[in-house]
Amino acid sequence: MSSRSVAGPEIERLIQLLAKLPGLGPRSARRAALHLIKKKEQLLAPLAEAMDVAVEKVGICSTCGTVDTSDPCTICSDPRRDASTILVVEDVADLWALERAAALNCRYHVLGGTLSPLDGIGPDDLNIGGLVDRVEAGGVSEVILAVNATVEGQTTAHFVTDRLAGFDVRVTKLAHGVPVGGELDYLDEGTLTQALKARTAF
Ligand SMILES: [Zn+2]
Numbered sequence: 001m002s003s004r005s006v007a008g009p010e011i012e013r014l015i016q017l018l019a020k021l022p023g024l025g026p027r028s029a030r031r032a033a034l035h036l037i038k039k040k041e042q043l044l045a046p047l048a049e050a051m052d053v054a055v056e057k058v059g060i061c062s063t064c065g066t067v068d069t070s071d072p073c074t075i076c077s078d079p080r081r082d083a084s085t086i087l088v089v090e091d092v093a094d095l096w097a098l099e100r101a102a103a104l105n106c107r108y109h110v111l112g113g114t115l116s117p118l119d120g121i122g123p124d125d126l127n128i129g130g131l132v133d134r135v136e137a138g139g140v141s142e143v144i145l146a147v148n149a150t151v152e153g154q155t156t157a158h159f160v161t162d163r164l165a166g167f168d169v170r171v172t173k174l175a176h177g178v179p180v181g182g183e184l185d186y187l188d189e190g191t192l193t194q195a196l197k198a199r200t201a202f
Pocket residue numbers: 061062063064065066072073074075076077
């Protein structure tokens with residue numbers, strides 16, 4: 001039995017691409033595609049336009065490593081933010097989660113992952129040098145390591161702490177409340193705020 005297409009290749013392609021999004025399998029991708037097609041003017045066209053703009057404008061902040069449409073990013077160029085505190089996260093999703101909690105009015109640094117020798121990810125693959133440069137440049141009094149409580153996250157935290165050992169900077173970590181192996185992005189704002197407020201020396 002050969003598989004038959006229910007729609008032209010353009011629609012099949014839309015479904016295939018949507019199915020690559022996190023949380024969407026083939027079934028929900030078909031549903032999403034159909035919804036977009038039905039709402040062509042109200043949703044599909046504005047979405048396509050927003051994506052076009054994003055493709056053109058989104059880049060990585062050369063200071064902190066987050067994604068934004070400007071470099072330096074919105075956070076790095078905000079003078080109202082306390083530049084003496086850098087909150088270090090693994091991923092942009094963690095930064096966004098911490099910003100939702102709005103617990104600190106600080107700057108950030110996105111490592112872009114964790115050390116993982118088994119996957120061939122070493123220090124040079126992460127944005128650790130950039131963090132050391134920022135601390136070396138001065139004006140930073142505290143670096144808070146908000147890495148995940150996974151083995152890789154903790155290994156990375158130790159490595160970063162070692163790299164910052166020679167500088168006059170306080171290195172702290174999130175307190176209890178972050179479950180082992182738990183990913184920051186899945187924590188509610190209250191838990192994140194508590195974990196930040198009760199941070200301890202690394
Ligand atoms: Zn930035």
